[in-house]
Amino acid sequence: MAKTTTSKVAPKSAAKTSKFDKKTYMKWYESMLLMRKFEEKAGQLYIQQKIRGFCHLYIGQEALVAGAVSATKPTDSYITAYRDHAHPIGLGMDPKYVMAELYGKETGCTKGKGGSMHMFSKELNFFGGHGIVGGQIPLGAGIAFAYKYKGNDNVTLCYMGDGAVRQGAFHEALNMAMNWKLPVIFIIENNYYAMGTAVDRVSNVTDLHKMADGYLMPNEQVDGMACEPVHEAIERAVTRARKGEGPTLLEMRTYRYKGHSMSDPAKYRTKEELEEYKNLDPIESALNVIKKKSTLLKRK
Numbered sequence: 564m565a566k567t568t569t570s571k572v573a574p575k576s577a578a579k580t581s582k583f584d585k586k587t588y589m590k591w592y593e594s595m596l597l598m599r600k601f602e603e604k605a606g607q608l609y610i611q612q613k614i615r616g617f618c619h620l621y622i623g624q625e626a627l628v629a630g631a632v633s634a635t636k637p638t639d640s641y642i643t644a645y646r647d648h649a650h651p652i653g654l655g656m657d658p659k660y661v662m663a664e665l666y667g668k669e670t671g672c673t674k675g676k677g678g679s680m681h682m683f684s685k686e687l688n689f690f691g692g693h694g695i696v697g698g699q700i701p702l703g704a705g706i707a708f709a710y711k712y713k714g715n716d717n718v719t720l721c722y723m724g725d726g727a728v729r730q731g732a733f734h735e736a737l738n739m740a741m742n743w744k745l746p747v748i749f750i751i752e753n754n755y756y757a758m759g760t761a762v763d764r765v766s767n768v769t770d771l772h773k774m775a776d777g778y779l780m781p782n783e784q785v786d787g788m789a790c791e792p793v794h795e796a797i798e799r800a801v802t803r804a805r806k807g808e809g810p811t812l813l814e815m816r817t818y819r820y821k822g823h824s825m826s827d828p829a830k831y832r833t834k835e836e837l838e839e840y841k842n843l844d845p846i847e848s849a850l851n852v853i854k855k856k857s858t859l860l861k862r863k
Protein backbone atom coordinates (compact mmCIF):
# COMPACT_ATOMS: atom_id res chain seq x y z
CA MET A 564 0.00 0.00 0.00
CA ALA A 565 1.45 3.36 -1.01
CA LYS A 566 1.49 6.00 1.69
CA THR A 567 1.65 9.73 1.18
CA THR A 568 1.92 11.69 4.37
CA THR A 569 2.70 15.34 4.93
CA SER A 570 5.92 14.25 6.66
CA LYS A 571 7.26 13.34 3.20
CA VAL A 572 7.37 16.94 2.01
CA ALA A 573 10.94 18.19 2.08
CA PRO A 574 11.37 21.15 4.43
CA LYS A 575 11.59 24.51 2.66
CA SER A 576 15.04 26.00 2.83
CA ALA A 577 15.81 29.65 3.24
CA ALA A 578 19.15 29.02 1.51
CA LYS A 579 17.55 28.74 -1.93
CA THR A 580 17.99 32.48 -2.54
CA SER A 581 21.65 32.06 -2.62
CA LYS A 582 24.98 33.25 -1.29
CA PHE A 583 26.75 30.86 -3.69
CA ASP A 584 28.45 32.02 -6.89
CA LYS A 585 27.94 30.78 -10.43
CA LYS A 586 31.15 28.72 -10.30
CA THR A 587 29.82 26.71 -7.37
CA TYR A 588 26.53 26.08 -9.17
CA MET A 589 28.43 24.98 -12.28
CA LYS A 590 30.43 22.50 -10.16
CA TRP A 591 27.28 21.14 -8.54
CA TYR A 592 25.50 20.91 -11.87
CA GLU A 593 28.36 19.15 -13.66
CA SER A 594 28.93 16.75 -10.79
CA MET A 595 25.24 15.81 -10.42
CA LEU A 596 24.70 15.53 -14.17
CA LEU A 597 27.67 13.18 -14.44
CA MET A 598 26.24 11.00 -11.64
CA ARG A 599 22.78 11.00 -13.27
CA LYS A 600 24.01 10.16 -16.79
CA PHE A 601 26.30 7.47 -15.42
CA GLU A 602 23.48 5.82 -13.54
CA GLU A 603 21.02 6.05 -16.41
CA LYS A 604 23.60 4.20 -18.49
CA ALA A 605 24.22 1.67 -15.69
CA GLY A 606 20.47 1.03 -15.53
CA GLN A 607 20.33 0.38 -19.30
CA LEU A 608 23.33 -1.95 -19.17
CA TYR A 609 21.77 -3.86 -16.30
CA ILE A 610 18.60 -4.43 -18.32
CA GLN A 611 20.79 -5.67 -21.19
CA GLN A 612 22.35 -8.09 -18.66
CA LYS A 613 25.82 -6.68 -19.21
CA ILE A 614 25.99 -5.89 -15.50
CA ARG A 615 25.02 -8.69 -13.13
CA GLY A 616 24.34 -8.97 -9.41
CA PHE A 617 22.83 -6.05 -7.49
CA CYS A 618 22.46 -2.50 -8.75
CA HIS A 619 21.02 0.30 -6.58
CA LEU A 620 20.73 3.66 -8.30
CA TYR A 621 21.13 7.08 -6.62
CA ILE A 622 19.02 8.97 -9.19
CA GLY A 623 17.19 11.82 -7.37
CA GLN A 624 19.55 11.83 -4.39
CA GLU A 625 22.57 13.47 -6.10
CA ALA A 626 22.51 16.71 -4.07
CA LEU A 627 23.41 14.76 -0.92
CA VAL A 628 26.86 14.11 -2.35
CA ALA A 629 27.48 17.20 -4.50
CA GLY A 630 26.47 19.58 -1.67
CA ALA A 631 28.72 17.74 0.80
CA VAL A 632 31.81 17.57 -1.40
CA SER A 633 31.78 21.37 -1.83
CA ALA A 634 31.73 21.75 1.97
CA THR A 635 34.57 19.34 2.78
CA LYS A 636 38.25 18.96 1.88
CA PRO A 637 40.00 16.05 0.11
CA THR A 638 41.54 14.70 3.33
CA ASP A 639 38.08 14.17 4.86
CA SER A 640 36.71 10.70 4.39
CA TYR A 641 33.42 9.33 3.11
CA ILE A 642 31.77 5.99 3.75
CA THR A 643 28.33 4.74 2.73
CA ALA A 644 26.07 1.74 2.12
CA TYR A 645 25.48 -0.20 -1.11
CA ARG A 646 23.89 2.73 -3.02
CA ASP A 647 27.39 3.87 -3.74
CA HIS A 648 28.08 4.80 -7.39
CA ALA A 649 27.55 8.54 -6.94
CA HIS A 650 29.85 9.06 -3.95
CA PRO A 651 33.16 8.18 -5.67
CA ILE A 652 32.10 10.04 -8.83
CA GLY A 653 31.25 13.12 -6.74
CA LEU A 654 34.63 12.84 -5.03
CA GLY A 655 36.37 12.95 -8.41
CA MET A 656 36.83 9.34 -9.48
CA ASP A 657 36.87 8.88 -13.23
CA PRO A 658 33.52 7.11 -13.89
CA LYS A 659 35.28 4.53 -16.06
CA TYR A 660 36.66 2.89 -12.89
CA VAL A 661 33.16 2.68 -11.41
CA MET A 662 31.80 1.27 -14.66
CA ALA A 663 34.64 -1.27 -14.91
CA GLU A 664 33.78 -2.35 -11.35
CA LEU A 665 30.13 -2.83 -12.35
CA TYR A 666 31.35 -5.07 -15.17
CA GLY A 667 33.50 -7.04 -12.70
CA LYS A 668 36.69 -6.11 -14.54
CA GLU A 669 40.16 -6.05 -13.03
CA THR A 670 40.43 -2.38 -14.03
CA GLY A 671 37.54 -1.50 -11.68
CA CYS A 672 38.15 0.57 -8.54
CA THR A 673 37.96 -2.60 -6.41
CA LYS A 674 39.73 -4.72 -9.05
CA GLY A 675 36.41 -6.22 -10.11
CA LYS A 676 36.08 -8.13 -6.84
CA GLY A 677 33.37 -5.95 -5.29
CA GLY A 678 30.85 -4.98 -7.95
CA SER A 679 28.07 -2.44 -7.54
CA MET A 680 27.89 -2.44 -3.73
CA HIS A 681 31.61 -2.23 -2.99
CA MET A 682 33.22 0.77 -4.63
CA PHE A 683 36.37 1.90 -2.82
CA SER A 684 39.20 4.38 -3.21
CA LYS A 685 42.03 4.82 -0.77
CA GLU A 686 43.32 7.82 -2.77
CA LEU A 687 39.99 9.66 -2.49
CA ASN A 688 39.44 8.60 1.14
CA PHE A 689 36.30 6.81 0.07
CA PHE A 690 35.93 3.81 2.39
CA GLY A 691 33.12 1.98 0.55
CA GLY A 692 30.51 0.63 -0.40
CA HIS A 693 28.92 -1.70 2.32
CA GLY A 694 26.19 -4.28 1.77
CA ILE A 695 25.21 -4.97 5.37
CA VAL A 696 22.57 -2.41 6.35
CA GLY A 697 24.17 -0.22 9.06
CA GLY A 698 27.54 -2.01 8.81
CA GLN A 699 29.32 1.17 7.76
CA ILE A 700 28.13 3.19 10.79
CA PRO A 701 30.59 1.87 13.41
CA LEU A 702 33.28 1.79 10.70
CA GLY A 703 32.67 5.49 10.02
CA ALA A 704 32.93 6.24 13.73
CA GLY A 705 36.14 4.18 13.81
CA ILE A 706 37.72 6.21 11.00
CA ALA A 707 36.83 9.36 12.92
CA PHE A 708 38.41 7.84 16.04
CA ALA A 709 41.64 7.31 14.06
CA TYR A 710 41.65 10.98 13.01
CA LYS A 711 41.17 12.12 16.58
CA TYR A 712 43.86 9.71 17.81
CA LYS A 713 46.32 10.98 15.19
CA GLY A 714 45.51 14.56 16.12
CA ASN A 715 44.61 15.85 12.63
CA ASP A 716 41.49 17.87 11.83
CA ASN A 717 39.93 15.51 9.29
CA VAL A 718 36.24 14.65 9.45
CA THR A 719 34.36 11.51 8.40
CA LEU A 720 31.05 11.69 6.55
CA CYS A 721 29.11 8.51 7.25
CA TYR A 722 26.05 8.04 5.01
CA MET A 723 23.24 5.58 5.66
CA GLY A 724 19.66 4.90 4.61
CA ASP A 725 16.59 5.51 6.76
CA GLY A 726 16.35 1.74 7.28
CA ALA A 727 19.77 1.64 8.95
CA VAL A 728 18.67 3.70 11.95
CA ARG A 729 16.74 0.66 13.24
CA GLN A 730 19.98 -1.28 13.59
CA GLY A 731 21.62 -1.63 17.00
CA ALA A 732 24.96 -0.64 15.48
CA PHE A 733 23.56 2.83 14.73
CA HIS A 734 22.77 3.45 18.40
CA GLU A 735 26.02 2.00 19.70
CA ALA A 736 28.05 4.09 17.26
CA LEU A 737 26.14 7.30 18.05
CA ASN A 738 26.56 6.78 21.76
CA MET A 739 30.32 6.21 21.58
CA ALA A 740 30.90 8.92 18.97
CA MET A 741 29.17 11.47 21.17
CA ASN A 742 30.82 10.29 24.35
CA TRP A 743 34.27 10.51 22.74
CA LYS A 744 33.43 13.64 20.70
CA LEU A 745 34.53 12.00 17.46
CA PRO A 746 34.77 14.11 14.26
CA VAL A 747 32.04 12.26 12.39
CA ILE A 748 28.92 13.45 10.59
CA PHE A 749 26.19 10.83 10.39
CA ILE A 750 24.05 11.51 7.33
CA ILE A 751 20.71 9.76 6.98
CA GLU A 752 19.55 9.62 3.36
CA ASN A 753 15.87 9.59 4.27
CA ASN A 754 14.22 8.58 0.99
CA TYR A 755 11.17 7.39 2.98
CA TYR A 756 11.53 3.70 2.17
CA ALA A 757 13.72 0.80 3.21
CA MET A 758 13.23 -1.44 0.18
CA GLY A 759 9.41 -1.27 -0.02
CA THR A 760 8.77 -0.47 3.64
CA ALA A 761 7.76 3.10 4.45
CA VAL A 762 9.42 4.80 7.42
CA ASP A 763 6.10 5.30 9.22
CA ARG A 764 5.29 1.59 8.99
CA VAL A 765 8.25 0.61 11.15
CA SER A 766 8.32 3.28 13.83
CA ASN A 767 6.49 6.19 15.43
CA VAL A 768 9.69 8.19 15.12
CA THR A 769 9.64 9.55 11.55
CA ASP A 770 11.69 12.72 12.16
CA LEU A 771 14.83 10.63 12.20
CA HIS A 772 17.22 13.39 13.25
CA LYS A 773 15.49 13.40 16.65
CA MET A 774 17.01 10.02 17.40
CA ALA A 775 20.26 11.86 18.16
CA ASP A 776 18.55 13.64 21.07
CA GLY A 777 18.86 10.40 23.04
CA TYR A 778 22.63 10.89 22.92
CA LEU A 779 22.57 14.70 23.33
CA MET A 780 24.06 14.91 19.84
CA PRO A 781 23.46 18.05 17.74
CA ASN A 782 21.11 17.22 14.87
CA GLU A 783 19.20 18.81 12.02
CA GLN A 784 16.63 17.95 9.39
CA VAL A 785 17.79 19.13 5.98
CA ASP A 786 16.15 19.60 2.57
CA GLY A 787 18.16 17.08 0.56
CA MET A 788 16.62 18.00 -2.80
CA ALA A 789 19.02 20.92 -3.32
CA CYS A 790 22.75 21.45 -2.90
CA GLU A 791 22.57 24.74 -0.96
CA PRO A 792 20.95 23.43 2.26
CA VAL A 793 23.08 20.29 2.13
CA HIS A 794 26.30 22.30 1.80
CA GLU A 795 25.30 24.66 4.60
CA ALA A 796 24.32 21.91 7.04
CA ILE A 797 27.53 19.97 6.32
CA GLU A 798 29.56 23.16 6.73
CA ARG A 799 28.08 23.76 10.19
CA ALA A 800 28.73 20.16 11.24
CA VAL A 801 32.26 20.14 9.81
CA THR A 802 33.14 23.37 11.63
CA ARG A 803 32.00 21.87 14.93
CA ALA A 804 33.85 18.62 14.30
CA ARG A 805 37.14 20.34 13.38
CA LYS A 806 36.95 22.38 16.60
CA GLY A 807 36.81 19.14 18.59
CA GLU A 808 33.13 19.53 19.47
CA GLY A 809 32.17 16.10 18.16
CA PRO A 810 29.57 14.52 15.90
CA THR A 811 26.34 15.67 14.28
CA LEU A 812 23.39 13.71 12.93
CA LEU A 813 21.85 15.15 9.76
CA GLU A 814 18.60 13.77 8.43
CA MET A 815 18.50 14.64 4.75
CA ARG A 816 15.05 14.40 3.20
CA THR A 817 15.45 13.04 -0.30
CA TYR A 818 13.84 10.72 -2.85
CA ARG A 819 14.99 7.98 -5.17
CA TYR A 820 13.25 8.16 -8.54
CA LYS A 821 13.92 4.50 -9.35
CA GLY A 822 13.01 1.37 -7.40
CA HIS A 823 15.09 0.13 -4.48
CA SER A 824 17.17 -1.92 -6.90
CA MET A 825 16.82 -2.85 -10.56
CA SER A 826 14.38 -5.67 -9.74
CA ASP A 827 11.90 -3.44 -7.85
CA PRO A 828 8.88 -2.06 -9.77
CA ALA A 829 8.15 0.26 -6.75
CA LYS A 830 4.44 -0.53 -6.52
CA TYR A 831 4.34 0.57 -2.87
CA ARG A 832 4.25 4.27 -3.77
CA THR A 833 2.08 6.48 -5.95
CA LYS A 834 2.96 8.13 -9.27
CA GLU A 835 1.87 11.45 -7.76
CA GLU A 836 4.38 11.11 -4.95
CA LEU A 837 7.17 10.43 -7.44
CA GLU A 838 6.13 13.40 -9.59
CA GLU A 839 6.07 15.66 -6.53
CA TYR A 840 9.75 14.95 -6.01
CA LYS A 841 10.73 15.04 -9.68
CA ASN A 842 9.40 18.61 -9.64
CA LEU A 843 12.03 19.40 -7.02
CA ASP A 844 14.83 17.89 -9.10
CA PRO A 845 18.21 19.10 -7.77
CA ILE A 846 19.86 19.15 -11.23
CA GLU A 847 17.04 21.17 -12.79
CA SER A 848 17.09 23.68 -9.95
CA ALA A 849 20.88 24.14 -10.13
CA LEU A 850 20.56 24.71 -13.90
CA ASN A 851 17.80 27.27 -13.36
CA VAL A 852 20.01 29.27 -10.99
CA ILE A 853 22.89 29.14 -13.50
CA LYS A 854 20.58 30.47 -16.23
CA LYS A 855 19.32 33.23 -13.95
CA LYS A 856 22.82 34.21 -12.90
CA SER A 857 23.96 34.25 -16.56
CA THR A 858 21.12 36.61 -17.53
CA LEU A 859 22.00 38.92 -14.65
CA LEU A 860 25.67 38.97 -15.74
CA LYS A 861 24.71 39.76 -19.37
CA ARG A 862 22.55 42.69 -18.21
CA LYS A 863 25.42 44.26 -16.23
Ligand SMILES: Cc1ncc(C[n+]2csc(CCOP(=O)(O)OP(=O)(O)O)c2C)c(N)n1
Nearest residue numbers: 646694695696724725726727754756757758
Ligand atom coordinates in the same frame (compact mmCIF):
# COMPACT_ATOMS: atom_id res chain seq x y z
C1 LIG B 1 21.67 -6.48 8.05
C2 LIG B 1 20.90 -6.49 6.78
N1 LIG B 1 19.58 -6.79 6.82
C3 LIG B 1 18.86 -6.79 5.68
C4 LIG B 1 19.45 -6.51 4.47
C5 LIG B 1 18.63 -6.51 3.19
N2 LIG B 1 18.44 -5.12 2.78
C6 LIG B 1 19.18 -4.60 1.79
S1 LIG B 1 18.80 -3.01 1.51
C7 LIG B 1 17.62 -3.00 2.69
C8 LIG B 1 16.81 -1.74 2.94
C9 LIG B 1 17.61 -0.59 3.45
O1 LIG B 1 16.92 0.61 3.25
P1 LIG B 1 17.52 2.02 3.59
O2 LIG B 1 18.46 1.89 4.73
O3 LIG B 1 16.40 2.97 3.76
O4 LIG B 1 18.41 2.41 2.32
P2 LIG B 1 17.96 2.77 0.83
O5 LIG B 1 17.97 1.47 0.07
O6 LIG B 1 16.62 3.39 0.89
O7 LIG B 1 19.02 3.67 0.31
C10 LIG B 1 17.52 -4.22 3.30
C11 LIG B 1 16.56 -4.55 4.35
C12 LIG B 1 20.84 -6.23 4.48
N3 LIG B 1 21.49 -5.92 3.36
N4 LIG B 1 21.53 -6.19 5.64
Ligand SMILES: [Mg+2]
Nearest residue numbers: 724725756757
Ligand atom coordinates in the same frame (compact mmCIF):
# COMPACT_ATOMS: atom_id res chain seq x y z
MG1 LIG C 1 15.62 4.37 2.41
